[in-house]
Amino acid sequence: LSKEKSQLVQAFNEALDLYHDQEWTKAKKRFVEANELEEEFPHRPTNPSTVYIDRCDHFKLEPPDKDWDGVWTMTTK
Template structure:
């Protein structure tokens, strides 16, 4: 059984992923942050929050295909 909190985290994460794919990184970052407020240990939301910040600081090219390429180990 999924708790109400986990269900809400999933809603925020899903909405955040949709915004991420649309290159709406500011909105996506806010949604991932809301998920993390409910569950600070949610790893996927943390990863995408960090990626959103990366793309806000370093915008991807217009033809970006949604793939995150790690630059360092």
């Protein structure tokens, strides 16, 4: 992997660990850092980091139960 891709993978994995630990603010910060390293692709409106950034914002306002298993349940189509 290139240096940039290695940094992206590290930032994203750390963010995901924080996300599963329900550390929403810290996770969002790392997802933002990962997002800055994401490659832009034409006609792709989002990437994994932006999806998790939105989820962190949601869970900060509406936290899941303490025994949450990390699964995101879709409520709209």
